[in-house]
Amino acid sequence: MILISHLKRPSGDRGHEDGAQTSLAQLRGSAAIGQLSDIVIGLERNQQDKDNSNISDVRVLKNRWSGDTGIACHLAYSVDTGRMTETYWDDEDEVEIDF
Secondary structure, eight states: OOOOOOBOOOSSSOOTTBTOOOOGGGBOSOTHHHHHOSEEEEEEEBTTOTTTTTEEEEEEEEETTTOOOEEEEEEEEOTTTOOEEEEEEETTTTEEEOO
């Protein structure tokens, strides 16, 4: 079964539309969503970033099989095709790397 959950508003200065990091505690609804799931994946994107608003981070929040969590990959949205494709992204310099 695949379930999509909206997120609660984070406390603090940055909201999710400004690129705030997602967490299991922010899943809206029952706490059972995070407790019973085998894997939980969050998509993060800074909509306010003028240069890189088309880049989304895929973050593994829970992984019952291996325990590996954190950033899994980066996806770039193409306005021309309407598709998201995996891209290589340098987080420190915040630039897309072409291979």
